[in-house]
Amino acid sequence: MYVEMQHIHKTFDGFRASNDVSFGVEKGHLAALLGPSGSGKTTILRMIAGLDMPDSGEILLNGVRVNELPGSKRGIGFVFQNYALFRYMTVAENIAFGLEVQKKGKKEIKERVDELLELISMKELGKRYPNQLSGGQKQRVAFARALAPNPQLLLLDEPFAAIDAKVRRELRAWLKEMIEQVGITSIFVTHDQEEAMEVADTIIITNQGRIEQIGTPEDICREPQTDFVADFIDCRRFQLLMAIK
């Protein structure tokens, strides 16, 4: 799905959380919203999902204005910062929920759940409850749950924030691979530039509610467009990364 934000403004009680935000993400691409804490990343993601309404500006999905369309009708899968797994449902029930709500047939639901459990390599753990899972497993269930109704756009808010550094690297590679395999357009939020550089096709840098720069990791390192970007992005680490690759 092709995503476009045009001149989006959003204030909370007079505080400017989004200030003239415009960007586009091409179909099939994986984009990262990167910026310091409080720079408005989550706000942007929530507006795309329909959880918050912009004060002005347009949100276009596949070229169609969706400002007035409820989030549930936008064909979006959302992975919350702390996963927000339904804690009184098993892993399988969590994944099935979106399909049950759509009144899909029992057999179809079961097949889809099994397929997704296989995809996240958790076939044996379908009957577990979220509090019996490790952080990485929860993350994978949240991913499968978001994918179950076959969305065209996947939004992930700090998908790795609650996971310790070691597992994070593995999971990051896993997620990139999964997203490529499914071929779904995805936007993920992070404040970890290494993560953004390593995973994303496009990086959107936010600061104080504004977009500072949009580009590939290489572009941003080669030509930082604002002082903030030059200061914020540490390209030595990135160059090292490229050298290793």
Next chain:
Amino acid sequence: MPEKLQKKYGPDHGEDGIHSIQKVIEPPKGSTKHITRNILIGISALFLLVMLILPLAVVVVNALKEGWAAYSAALLDEYTGKALQLTLLATAAAILVNTVFGIFAAYLLSKFYFRGRELVATLIDIPFSISPVIAGLVFILTFGSVGWMGDFLTAHNIRIVFAVPGILLATIFVTFPFVFRELFPVMNAQGKDEEEAAGLMGAGGFTIFRRITFPHIKWALLYGIILCSARAMGEFGAVSVISGHLRGKTNTLPLHVEILYNEFNTTAAFAVSSILVILAALILIARNLVEWKTK
């Protein structure tokens, strides 16, 4: 073996060779704190004996003082039966109204942000901070014949004060905050992520409540209902003001006890009290079951 120890006591956060839980649960040997502890236990036990156990024992002893026959006569008395019925009716009304209201209010205040949230939360607590007698008076001034709705109510032949509706209103009023108070912290701590996630998948409001919110709050809800019933059964002040003490019509159990006692009918008064004690004991057991279940 060392591995096992490690597991049991958790990591050595302080890095002083003492594992975290050990620090808390195992006091140093040869502690002089024993004396302090024993004195505190003694004082608490004495306090409980004088303030709780002795009075309850007195109720039972006095109720049975004139023998089983007198006791059962007092219980089988027509007016006692009527009073018990009214008390149960008022309790049921309080549970019903306050459960519905408590769920709505807690849901509203914990899942939506709007100006004046704090004010609403404070208003809900009014019945806790206001004297029940004043609450009763307020109802009389509102719905009584001299009250500002008096003319309207008389014209339409509706009786609230000195009638059953008044009793129900007063009981609902004094037990208003219990359910809300139990639910609100639980719902607030849960946040709204799970609800939002379900909503994004297309679930409607009722489905979200039934499958996401309710399983999370059910024990707190039950606990709130239990507290609410305990208070509703025992309520005296507000109900006393608004009841008019019409025997067989507007007397609840606590009011009935007072009337019997004022008539120097001590045995009957204690016998009827023992019903309330039994109800209280049942509620206490239910409460402990819920607490144990939620651990």
